[in-house]
Amino acid sequence: MIDDCTALVLAGGDSRRMGQDKAALILDGKTLLERVTAVMQQVFPKVIVSVRQLRSDVGVPQVCDAQAASGPLAGLIAGLAEADTSWVFAVACDMPFVTREIVLHLAALRGGYQAVVPVVGGHLQPLAAFYAAGARDAMRASLAAGDRSLRGALEKLDVRYVDEAELRDADPQLRSFFDLDTPQDLQAARER
Template identity: 35%
Template sequence: MIELTGILLAGGKSRRLGRDKAQELVGGRRIIDRVLHSLRQVTKFQTVVVDRFDRIEELNIDAQINFVVDAYSNSGSLGGLYSGLQQSSTSWSVLVACDMPFLSANLFEFMFAKTLDGDFDVVIPRVEGRLQTTHALYNSSCLEPINARLKDGLLKMDGYFDNVKVCEISQDEIFKIEGAESSFFNVNTGEDLELALQMDKNTYGD
């Protein structure tokens, strides 16, 4: 168990899928339950960030989970990250989304080890040329620069990175870790959900 808080974004807006993707089943379990299972394997604490109080009842999570209602409404993932970091019990937190059914605990451990290599504020993978902002580690030192952006209505997840120390992890490094490649897969559409079901079947069988 790592001195790390898992922040799970579970706002509930699933525009492309047309229904609550967090509660879709993959391998007989809701995606959000799969995400929490992965987080519990490696993080000491878990926080679920929601956009409204009644979302807590909707999710019906049977566990001792810390729920946080987003402090900045309609501010997307950046607002959710800020709200989660505010309530974090540890210096470092890992941010994930509720639509990622194949998260890798081994990858989180690898990423956390990077925090010991320097005085970083963010540890983040770059996969297929893109920074994976909802699959990254953030230090509580990010709170002030994030808050400044939110107050100005600036919601780009990496918009404050020039003001903090960022450790990027290359795709080559990441894909050496077993299960890491599928860790970044997320369900946004019906086609994604079908693919997730097939991926689960290929891994675990019927």
């Protein structure tokens, strides 16, 4: 267990490209939210789900975005405010293949940084990343200035970016970073 950290499962998105609530989608007999939450419970003593409005299908504490329609940055800020640990591991509920091994690998890289963010295919993965509680003020300032982008908030932090070569030590096929944005992604996940 990573005792100095709370897992924050982000489940408050619009799901526009999917056309339905991604958290409730079924994969191998479980909802995406159940799958990701179960993995986080193997690693962290406390798991929180960030939602836009409270859900009845969640078996762990929930936190609502303080600022509506402000995307994952608002969810992350709410989770950081709710957590009573020095770190939060934020993960999107639409990443059903995230593994315990990748989380532990990223956790080992936190020393001296405000965030640990994977980079896969040249793209930042801020929704499978560690954030120090002290990063909350910079994130709030970014949101207050009208920048709802997690990437914009990262520019204000001391970040340890983790490239694919390092990530493959824990997840050789980088399956942890496969996210489900469209019905085609869901079909591909079901075929895996």
